[in-house]
Each structure stands twice: as C-alpha cells, then as structure tokens.
Amino acid sequence: MYKLYTDKPETFECDIKIEGASLTKSKARLVVETKDYSLMFNGRIDENGKCKVPIKKLRGLIDESIKGNIRLEVIAEDTYFTPWESDFEVQASKSVTVEVRSQHTKPQLNETVKVSNVKQTEPTAKVEQVKQRDVNHVVNILKLLVHENININNLSIKRDKVNRLIARYENYFPITQSEKPKVIEGILKKLPKK
Secondary structure (H helix, E strand, O other): OEEEEOOOOEEEEEEOOOOOOOOOOOEEEEEEEOOOOEEEEEEEEOOOOEEEEEEOOOOOOOOOOOEEEEEEEEEEOOEEEEEEEEEEEEEOOOOOOOOOOOOOOOOOOOOOOOOOOOOOOOOOOHHHHOOOOOOOHHHHHHHHHHHOOOOOOOOOOOHHHHHHHHHHHHHHOOOOOOOHHHHHHHHHHHOOOO
C-alpha cells in the first residue's frame, strides 16, 4: 500500500521504458482517487526514462486516514497507458499525542521567549495563503479567485475550479448557511472585470 502524507511534500519516482515513442515527448501524471473526488499531479519523464512526479502537501485536500486508489498514467504520443496502480492511505508523517494525567493549579509566570533567524516560506496550498485571523469571507475568496485569474467574464467557464477553491476554503473557514447568500452577493459585486 502506497502512503501519502498530509504534512510533507514528496516525489513519486519510477523508471519507464517506452518503445515506439519519444520519452521526452511523453507525459506522466499521478492520479489519486478517493470515493468522492480525484487529484492529479503532473510529472516529467527525462531522456533516460526516469519519471518524477512531485506531490505537494495534502493538508486541506485530503484528510488523514482516507484510503483510495493511486495510479500512474503515461501518455506517449496518441497512446494512453496505466503501467502502475496501487491502493493508498493518507497519514501524517509527524503526530503528537497528549494524555493529561492530572491537573494542578499553579500561579502562571510571564516568560519571554526570543525567536531569531526565522525564515518565511511560501505555503504550498493556495488556501493557506489566506490569513486565519482575517475572517472576511468575501475578501479572502476574492483573493483566491484573482490569484487564479478568475473574473466575472470567465466565471461560468471556470465554475469547476471555483467550486474546488471554495470547498478548500470552507475546510479552513466554514461559512454558515445564513452567511452564504451575503458572501455570494459580495463576491459577484466585487469580482473584477478584466
């Protein structure tokens, strides 16, 4: 069983031999399927037949303990192949378990902690770019839509992408049923026309 991780990126690697077609003109992709949805990761095949498919962190896309099917798809010129397939399971590479044995009341001390040499890295999931303190749903969703070049003119064409973005957003910031009409109205009023 192949293991996927929610909290670290990884690279799927394999060797591929193709006869009758160019390796460098061939395409490879990894398809991760659950019972509810599928994810696709594009990869590359070099001239020596080394195939590498980067898999980003899956946090926010797939929950831990989800199981499903994963397969490698290769498109060589006009021909489609599925040379590898396996079951998969999602887990975290790191986990922390806390067990409270007893509770003691002690006076709290104010301590100062100094942090230095902090390096800021770009989050891999676009939804993580939205600050958690900022709960203005309209502004946050607009940021995501603009980042994906979605505007009022192409909204109906890119509706599947919009639905996926909003579903991922709602995993982090749930929107109540009473808020949804206001959020939709606000997005439609403020979505830029390009």
